[in-house]
Amino acid sequence: MRFPYPKKKQKKRIVLRINRERGMKLLLLCIAVIASSVLLSFPMSPRLLFLRVGKPAPFDIRALRTVQYIDQGKTEALRKEVASRVSPQYIPLPFAKAEAEDTVRKTFQILREARKERETSPGKSQPRLSLLPIPLSYQTITSLLQTAEDLHQLEERTLEILHLVMQENIRDEENDLRVAREKARTLALRAFPPTNETLAVAEIAANSIKANLTIDEVATRKLRERARNSVKPVYERIMFGEIIARKGEEITPQIWDKLSALGIVGSPPPLKDILTITLLVAISYVIILLFLSKYKEEVYRTIKLQSLLWLLLFLGFWGFKLGVSFQYAPAIVSAFLGIALTSLLGGETAAIVLPLSSLLMGVSAGGEMEIAGISILAGGVGIISTLRLRDRFDLVKASLALAGTIIIATLLLRGWESIERDWTISIIFWGVASGMLGIAISWLGVSILERLFGITTTFQLIELTNPEKPLLRELLLNAPGSYQHSIITANLAEAAATAVGADALLCRVSALYHDIGKTKHPFYFIENQLAENIHETLSPSLSSLVIASHVKYGVEMAKRAKLPPKVIEIIAQHHGTSLVSYFYYRALNETPQSVEEERFRYEGPKPQSKEAGIIMLADSVEAAVRSLADKSPSNVESTVDRVIRLKWDDGQLDESGLSIKDLKEIENAFLSVLRGLIHKRLQYPLGEEMKVASQDNSLTKKGNKEEDTSKNRYRNL
Numbered sequence: 247m248r249f250p251y252p253k254k255k256q257k258k259r260i261v262l263r264i265n266r267e268r269g270m271k272l273l274l275l276c277i278a279v280i281a282s283s284v285l286l287s288f289p290m291s292p293r294l295l296f297l298r299v300g301k302p303a304p305f306d307i308r309a310l311r312t313v314q315y316i317d318q319g320k321t322e323a324l325r326k327e328v329a330s331r332v333s334p335q336y337i338p339l340p341f342a343k344a345e346a347e348d349t350v351r352k353t354f355q356i357l358r359e360a361r362k363e364r365e366t367s368p369g370k371s372q373p374r375l376s377l378l379p380i381p382l383s384y385q386t387i388t389s390l391l392q393t394a395e396d397l398h399q400l401e402e403r404t405l406e407i408l409h410l411v412m413q414e415n416i417r418d419e420e421n422d423l424r425v426a427r428e429k430a431r432t433l434a435l436r437a438f439p440p441t442n443e444t445l446a447v448a449e450i451a452a453n454s455i456k457a458n459l460t461i462d463e464v465a466t467r468k469l470r471e472r473a474r475n476s477v478k479p480v481y482e483r484i485m486f487g488e489i490i491a492r493k494g495e496e497i498t499p500q501i502w503d504k505l506s507a508l509g510i511v512g513s514p515p516p517l518k519d520i521l522t523i524t525l526l527v528a529i530s531y532v533i534i535l536l537f538l539s540k541y542k543e544e545v546y547r548t549i550k551l552q553s554l555l556w557l558l559l560f561l562g563f564w565g566f567k568l569g570v571s572f573q574y575a576p577a578i579v580s581a582f583l584g585i586a587l588t589s590l591l592g593g594e595t596a597a598i599v600l601p602l603s604s605l606l607m608g609v610s611a612g613g614e615m616e617i618a619g620i621s622i623l624a625g626g627v628g629i630i631s632t633l634r635l636r637d638r639f640d641l642v643k644a645s646l647a648l649a650g651t652i653i654i655a656t657l658l659l660r661g662w663e664s665i666e667r668d669w670t671i672s673i674i675f676w677g678v679a680s681g682m683l684g685i686a687i688s689w690l691g692v693s694i695l696e697r698l699f700g701i702t703t704t705f706q707l708i709e710l711t712n713p714e715k716p717l718l719r720e721l722l723l724n725a726p727g728s729y730q731h732s733i734i735t736a737n738l739a740e741a742a743a744t745a746v747g748a749d750a751l752l753c754r755v756s757a758l759y760h761d762i763g764k765t766k767h768p769f770y771f772i773e774n775q776l777a778e779n780i781h782e783t784l785s786p787s788l789s790s791l792v793i794a795s796h797v798k799y800g801v802e803m804a805k806r807a808k809l810p811p812k813v814i815e816i817i818a819q820h821h822g823t824s825l826v827s828y829f830y831y832r833a834l835n836e837t838p839q840s841v842e843e844e845r846f847r848y849e850g851p852k853p854q855s856k857e858a859g860i861i862m863l864a865d866s867v868e869a870a871v872r873s874l875a876d877k878s879p880s881n882v883e884s885t886v887d888r889v890i891r892l893k894w895d896d897g898q899l900d901e902s903g904l905s906i907k908d909l910k911e912i913e914n915a916f917l918s919v920l921r922g923l924i925h926k927r928l929q930y931p932l933g934e935e936m937k938v939a940s941q942d943n944s945l946t947k948k949g950n951k952e953e954d955t956s957k958n959r960y961r962n963l
Contacts (some may be wrong), residue, residue, distance in 0.1 A: 267549065270549055271549060271552060274549065274552055274553060274556060275531060275535070275556075277556070278531060278556035278559065278560070279524065279527050279528045279531055280524075281556075281560055282527050282531075282556075282559060282560060282563055282606075283520065283523050283524040283527045283528075284520075285560065285563045285564060285567060286523050286527065286563055286567075286606060286607075286609075286610040287519055287520045287523045287524075287610070297497060297502075297505065298497065299497055299498065299499055299502050300496060300497065301496070301497055302493075302494045302495060302496055302497070303491040303492065303493055303494065303495050303496075303497055304493065306489060306491070306492050306493050307489070307490040307491045307492075307505070314481055314482070314483045314484075315481070315482060315484070315503065315504070316479045316480065316481055316482075317479075317480045317481070317482045317500070317503065318503060319499060319500060319503065320480040320482075321477070321479045321480045324477050324480060325474040325477045326474075328473045328474060328476070328477050329470040329471075329473050329474045331473070332466070332469045332470045332473050334461045334462075334466045335461070335462040335465040335466045335469065336415075336417060336459040336460065336461060336462060337459070337460060337461075337462040337465075338458060338459055339418075339456075339457065339458050339459065339460055342412070342416075342456045342457060342458035343408075343409075343412050343456075343458065345456055346408055346412060346454045346455060346456045347405060347408065349379045349380060349454040349456075350401065350404050350405055350408060350450060350451070350454050351401065352378075352379050353378055353379060353380060353382075353450055353454070354397050354398075354400070354401040354404075354450075356375065356377055356378055357387075357390050357391065357397060358397050360375065360391060361391055361397070373780070375387060380450070380453040380454055381453065382446075382449060382450065382453070383449060385442070385445070385446075386445065386446040386449045386450070389442040389443060389445070389446045390443070390446050393442070393443050393446075395443055400443055400446070400447055403434070403437075403438060403447050404434075404447045404450050404451045404454070406437075407430050407433050407434050407437070407447065407448070407451040408430070408451050408454060408455070410433055411426050411429050411430045411433065411451070411455060412426075412455065412456075412458060414426070415458065415459050416455065416456075416457045416458050416459060417457060417459045417460075417461075418457035418459060418460045418461065419457075422457065423455060423457060426455045427452035427453070427455050428452075430448065430451040430452040430455055431448040431449075431451075431452050433451075434447050434448035434451055435448055482504075484504055490504050490505060491505075522609075523606075523609065523610065526606060526609060527606060530602040530603075530605075530606060531556075533598070533602065534555075534598055534599055534602065537598040538594075538595065538598070541594050541598075542591070542592055542594045542595050544592075545591050545592070545595055550699060551591060551699075554590060554591065554695065554699050554701075555587075555591060555595065555599070557695075558583060558586050558587060558590070558591075558695075559583075559599065559603060561582075561691070562579050562580075562582060562583045562603060563579075563603075563606070563607070563610075565578070565579045565582065566579045566607050566610075567610075574652060574676055574677070574679075574680040576604075576607055576617045576620055576621045576624075577620050577621065577623075577624035577648075577651075577652045577655075577680055577684065578624075578680050578683055578684040578687065579607070579621070580600065580603070580604055580607075580620075580621035580622070580624045580625035580628070581624045581625060581627065581628040581648055581681075581684035581685070581688060582628070582684060582687050582688045582691060583596070583599070583600060583603060583625055583628070584596055584600055584624070584625035584626065584627070584628025584629040584632070585628040585629070585631070585632050585685075585688035585692065586688060586691055586692050586695065587599055587600070587629075588628070588629050588632040588633060589632055589692045589696070589703040589704055589705060590692065590695060590696060590699070590701050590703060593629060593632075593633055596625075596628075596629045597629065600621075600622065600625040600626070600629065601622055603621070603625075604617075604618045604619075604621035604622045604625065605618050607621055608621070619655065620652065620655045620656065623651050623655045624648060624651055624652060624655070624684070627644070627647050627648050627651045628644070628648065628684070628688065630647075631643070631644035631647060631648070632644075632704065635704050635705075635708070641685055641689070644685055645681045645682050645684075645685045646681065647681075648680075648681035648684055648685065649677050649678040649680065649681025649682070650677075650681075651681075652677040652680050652681060653673055653674055653677035653678075656673050656677065657673065689705060692705055693705065693706075696810075697808070700811045701810075702752065702810035702811060702812040702813065703810075704751060706810050707751045707752060707754075707755045707810070708751070710755045710758070710759070710809070710810075710813070711754065711755060711758065716807065717759060717762050717803065717804075717807055717809075718758060718759070720762070720765050721761070721762055721764070721765055724765040724768050725761070725764045725765050725768035725771070725773075725774045726774065727771070727772075727773025727774040727775075728761045728764045728765075728768065728771060728773055728774060730773070731761065731773055731868060731869070731872070732757060732758050732759075732760065732761050733758070734868050734872075734923060735757040735760070735861070735864045735865050735868045736753075736754045736755075736757035736758050736864075737919050737923075738757075738864035738867060738868060738915075738916050738919050738920070739753040739754060739756070739757040739857075739860050739861050739864040740753055740754040740757075741915040741916070741918065741919050742860045742863070742864060742911070742912040742915040742916060743856075743857065743860055744915070745911040745912060745914065745915040746856065746860075746904070746908045746911050746912060748856040748857050748860060749857055752812060752813070752816075752857050753857050753860050753861060753864075755810075755813055756812075756813050756816040756817065756820075756857065756858075756861050757861055757864060757865075759800075759804065759809065759813055759817060760800070760816065760817050760820045760861055760865060761796065761800065761865075762799075762800045762803050762804065762817070763795070763796035763797060763798065763799030763800025763801070763802075763803060763817075764796045764799075764800075765799075765803075766795070766796065766799040767792060767795075767796075770789075770792050770793065771793075771796075781829075785833075786829040786830070786832045786833035786836065786846075787829070787833060787845060787846070789829045790826040790829040790830070790833075790845070790846045793826055793829070794821075794826055794847075794848050794849070797817065797818060797820070797821055797848060797849070798849070800817045800818075801814060801817055801818045804817050812855075812857070815854065815855075815858065816853075816855075816857060816858045816861050818851070819850070819851055819852065819853045819854060819858040819861075819862070820853070820858065820861045820862050820865055821848040821850075821862065821865075822848060822850055822851070822852040822853055822862060822898040823847050823848055823849070823850040823851070823852055823898065824847065824848050824862075824893075824896065824898055825843065825846055825847050825896070826846045826847065826848070827846075829846060830843065830846035833846065851901075852897070852898055852899075852900065852901050852902070853898065853899060853901065853902040854901055854902065855902060855903065856902055856903050856904055856908070858902060859898075859899050859902030859903070859904045860904075860912060862893060862898060862899075862902075863889070863890055863893060863899075863909075863912060863916075864916070866889045866893065867885075867886050867889050867890070867916050867920075870885050870886075870888075870889050871885055871886065871920055871923075879921070882917070882920055882921075883917060886913055886916050886917060886920070887913060890909055890912070890913055894909065
């Protein structure tokens with residue numbers, strides 16, 4: 247009873263959080279029921295069927311009363327015009343000049359270090375010059391490395407030019423920066439003799455220029471908002487008997503606004519119809535939630551996913567009402583719902599939602615069960631097509647399947663006896679068009695929603711397998727060895743995921759992208775080197791830091807490229823908190839007293855899913871097997887078993903959800919793939935981390951001794 251109050255407070259906070267989540271879910275349910283009920287309750291009258299924006303008026307429409315209304319179009323146009331006249335407001339950047347000076351000093355410091363090491367050409371000093379804070383031309387670097395002048399004096403000249411230019415206001419705009427850089431070049435060429443060194447000073451000064459004024463977003467937004475609010479609404483008056491639209495005249499948005507103001511469109515339905523629809527919607531949504539609580543707990547528990555579910559239903563009903571005059575609209579909407587629900591929330595969710603949404607659309611249309619029937623069939627095709635989707639050609643097959651379903655369902659539900667030649671041709675034409683349109687809308691909708699809600703979908707993953715994607719192209723061109731490693735890792739991971747029931751496509755995509763961070767410093771990794779071993783000149787701690795940094799760089803690149811969140815998570819977790827073994831043991835050999843193991847581990851986190859755990863194992867297994875000199879089946883099997891066991895013993899798979907049974911299935915899957923891939927290669931220490939470090943095929947005698955020592959210590963773990 248030492249800490250009674252903190253425990254009670256903690257328990258109270260948990261209860262409050264649970265109650266808050268329940269309250270939020272209940273609120274979402276109420277909003278969804280009300281919104282869907284209102285939308286579905288609009289009467290399907292001839293006016294709503296024919297009075298559409300862009301459609302011709304079926305008859306002369308006159309005003310039955312005098313009314314004044316706000317012309318939203320004119321009002322908004324006027325507000326935008328007034329707001330656009332407000333110039334942006336700027337505020338100074340206090341540290342801009344200091345940052346520019348630091349850039350100059352750092353540039354010359356790196357050049358002085360290169361000269362001190364007698365690196366007199368860009369080729370010899372490439373690793374050091376890669377740290378330059380600004381881009382410099384080959385001619386400038388060569389001139390400064392080989393000049394007889396004192397770099398300190400050149401640095402002072404550069405700072406003089408920089409100070410003169412940055413005394414003036416430089417806005418954070420491309421034009422201001424360009425003018426300032428041109429001015430820096432001009433001042434340098436006028437102030438100093440026309441030598442190569444002066445050209446170098448001009449380039450460094452120009453490239454170091456930074457903006458010292460930036461847009462004050464808050465002040466600018468307030469001024470523009472104030473300008474918008476100062477605009478009074480534009481009122482229009484409709485007089486009794488006035489002709490709003492003549493027969494055949496296209497209904498424009500302005501005419502639609504008048505119709506809305508007059509109440510000709512959007513008139514409220516009878517109360518009993520609203521109550522009937524509301525009750526049916528509420529019962530349907532409760533059934534959906536009960537089903538999800540049993541068979542799809544992730545959607546049931548997560549507020550974000552429930553919000554997406556209700557949003558999809560609302561969008562589906564909205565599309566149905568907008569296209570109610572088009573007889574194939576229910577099929578298109580249901581195909582969208584089937585594909586979107588399956589892609590974003592899973593096939594189980596789509597299987598329960600689709601029939602209920604189809605019935606609600608039928609009831610909303612006045613009890614038209616033809617609409618409900620076609621909707622269920624079209625949505626079912628969408629669900630099955632999405633579950634079987636593996637490449638882009640499957641979309642073509644899905645379009646044809648959907649078109650065929652619409653055509654056959656229309657013929658069956660309307661009766662064969664009423665079929666005529668022209669009518670049949672029309673059904674076939676519109677059925678094919680609707681099938682293509684349904685798939686196109688679904689693809690577009692899923693592409694938008696998956697990014698808004700941060701959900702990884704099959705569509706997105708399939709697109710990422712294209713080798714022409716920028717990140718994969720960059721990996722192939724800058725780190726071809728890592729690219730080949732990623733391809734083999736993807737094959738291993740996909741086979742293992744299939745064996746244990748994980749997401750095979752997610753594993754394949756994540757494996758393809760897991761090492762993109764190596765493009766930052768490709769030649770620090772053995773698979774991208776030709777001969778020279780860069781790590782021989784580095785300390786073990788620095789080598790370990792460089793090797794481990796590829797995970798951080800990979801995550802940053804993935805975020806910039808807007809890869810799916812699940813893929814980014816796996817990139818961050820594919821090494822977990824594993825030990826960079828080779829450099830750790832090398833450090834122990836050199837300075838055993840000052841070595842801290844934590845400094846030689848990856849930052850993590852450990853794999854948080856089966857897919858992440860599979861990628862970790864596939865990555866390490868591929869590296870280990872590739873490094874084997876003896877690739878006999880027995881040696882490969884023992885190596886794979888040892889790699890998996892080491893990861894398990896190190897606790898890297900504790901949070902992945904993989905069981906011992908899963909690991910055995912994964913091992914068998916790896917072996918089935920590796921039997922066709924194994925080939926000769928010089929033997930390196932076990933694990934990718936060791937493989938990267940032991941890169942030179944012609945190791946010195948001392949290096950071989952260090953390697954043997956490391957391997958013996960590793961085997962004794």
